[in-house]
Amino acid sequence: MKIGFIGCGNMAKAMIGGVIKNKVVEAGDILVSAASQRTLETVSEELKVNTTLNNAEVAEKSDVLVLAVKPYLYEKVIKEIASKMDEKKLVISIAPGKTLEWLQEQFGGMLKVKLVRTMPNTPALVGEGMTGVCYNEYVTENDREAAGRIFDGFGKYEVVAESMMDAVVSVSGSSPAYVFMFIEAMADAAVADGMPRAQAYKFAAQSVLGSARMVLELGKHPGELKDMVCSPGGTTIEAVRVLEERGMRSAVIEAMKACTDKARGV
Ligand SMILES: NC(=O)C1=CN([C@@H]2O[C@H](COP(=O)(O)OP(=O)(O)OC[C@H]3O[C@@H](n4cnc5c(N)ncnc54)[C@H](OP(=O)(O)O)[C@@H]3O)[C@@H](O)[C@H]2O)C=CC1
Numbered sequence: 254m255k256i257g258f259i260g261c262g263n264m265a266k267a268m269i270g271g272v273i274k275n276k277v278v279e280a281g282d283i284l285v286s287a288a289s290q291r292t293l294e295t296v297s298e299e300l301k302v303n304t305t306l307n308n309a310e311v312a313e314k315s316d317v318l319v320l321a322v323k324p325y326l327y328e329k330v331i332k333e334i335a336s337k338m339d340e341k342k343l344v345i346s347i348a349p350g351k352t353l354e355w356l357q358e359q360f361g362g363m364l365k366v367k368l369v370r371t372m373p374n375t376p377a378l379v380g381e382g383m384t385g386v387c388y389n390e391y392v393t394e395n396d397r398e399a400a401g402r403i404f405d406g407f408g409k410y411e412v413v414a415e416s417m418m419d420a421v422v423s424v425s426g427s428s429p430a431y432v433f434m435f436i437e438a439m440a441d442a443a444v445a446d447g448m449p450r451a452q453a454y455k456f457a458a459q460s461v462l463g464s465a466r467m468v469l470e471l472g473k474h475p476g477e478l479k480d481m482v483c484s485p486g487g488t489t490i491e492a493v494r495v496l497e498e499r500g501m502r503s504a505v506i507e508a509m510k511a512c513t514d515k516a517r518g519v
């Protein structure tokens with residue numbers, strides 16, 4: 254399987270890193286394009302993948318093609334590659350807001366292009382990505398299996414109804430940013446208490462990692478897990494009281510609502 258990436262920024266590099274590390278394909282089976290030679294030189298040096306400035310060449314030489322440019326460039330890039338497409342190639346979109354119907358239109362109504370609409374996230378870089386996936390009608394069982402191997406290569410994935418994709422942007426595509434802010438804030442507080450910064454990041458990040466694993470592995474309600482930490486009359490409930498007073502839940506819900514709304518409008 255030859256995989257092509259059009260665009261090689263934060264998200265593509267995270268996906269490529271995971272796919273190579275997990276031996277889904279060899280680096281030599283990946284062809285990447287970008288806007289600048291400088292990016293391609295860096296990517297070629299760091300990831301040992303093949304590179305070109307020619308998007309149409311990536312489309313022509315790939316069995317699976319990942320569109321990894323910013324959403325506003327999708328229309329332009331698809332125009333550049335449309336003539337190189339055929340009904341065997343699988344196209345993976347990673348942009349928020351670009352529906353299967355819209356993508357199909359860009360490729361031209363006549364071409365039965367196989368489309369996979371996804372929303373990955375940057376933890377893919379360490380093999381812990383979460384990707385929401387939906388397919389158009391031309392994607393076969395074999396294609397799904399091939400795409401699944403790619404998504405498995407950099408984390409977990411789940412097939413969802415297309416109507417859920419905007420919510421996926423908010424809950425996993427964008428959410429690493431909120432989690433990093435939370436880790437940074439906790440580390441700042443520990444630094445204020447006198448802890449060296451590097452150590453503070455380790456304590457904060459490992460606590461987030463462990464807590465996430467408890468949710469995923471123990472099958473218990475997050476509220477129950479929170480209660481297990483809150484000793485009666487203890488320290489934790491004091492922190493919980495202040496977080497509730499400052500509107501933590503409401504801030505998260507409102508922030509994610511804004512994110513989902515933005516995804517709908519991209
Ligand atoms: N970052 C994230 O966490 C996530 C991003 N996404 C989606 O992934 C896509 C890419 O985002 P991200 O990686 O963050 O963006 P970046 O800005 O990091 O990367 C964009 C890449 O596109 C390249 N590029 C620009 N113009 C062209 C062109 N005309 N032809 C080919 N390549 C071009 C750039 O090249 P150069 O480097 O030379 O400028 C760059 O390598 C977006 O649609 C985004 O919404 C989805 C989920 C999560």
Ligand SMILES: O=C(O)[C@@H]1CCC=N1
Pocket residue numbers: 349422426427
């Ligand atoms: O911020 C963005 O638009 C992209 C999509 C999800 C994460 N990053």
